[in-house]
Amino acid sequence: MSGDPRDEIVQHLPALRAFALSLTRNGALADDMVQDSLVKAWTKIDQFEPGTNMRAWLFTILRNTYYSNRRKAGREVADIDGVHTESLSEKPAHDGRLQMSDFKIAFAKLNDEQREALILVGASGFSYEEAADMCGVAVGTIKSRTNRARARLAELMHLNADEALEMTDGATMAVVTGNRPASVG
């Protein structure tokens, strides 16, 4: 009776919303999805194994909600077309930071599976194994999705080798001297 695992759910709300937003790229849709997921998590708590990662469990519910909605609605209903038409003309700023809006646009151009893999592994700090488990695919699949996602982002951001060289003095020095930049930013 003591220690309802559901009391922990509230701690994961910000992460759940961030994950939902990165999948849908639409605030209203993301919040509806979070709401559905919360109700599911609440009523299916007996399927949660105590001692395992609650956040991973919640993320799994959320992504299942997303993909089943997507199947029902037909593929690619989200408003990425509007984003697609905007061009990525800006080069990386010389302090090595990309224009954030450009990064977001590029990120939105990835397909769902790539975006998901990148958020889980690159941003949320899940291991490849955990991410593979959550997505129901092999570890190698998650690895190749994140690699392809990074490559695609680099391409969309015009982060090719030449421009990488001119991005920061530190980076240029690093290439010239063979040392890593002491610190960036």
Add this chain to the structure above:
Amino acid sequence: MSQNNDKTRQGQVIDENLKRVYQDMLEEKVPDRFLDLLTQLKEQESASKKGGNAK
């Protein structure tokens, strides 16, 4: 050799930006509707438990 460095640098830039975007999203205030929903779910449950016992 230098291409290797570029690739690493590319990956770093991408991951830094990714984390920044994600961090911005994490720092957004959670709307009250979600906290209200959790409270509501809790109340519903304890109400239905009581109701069940009363029968």
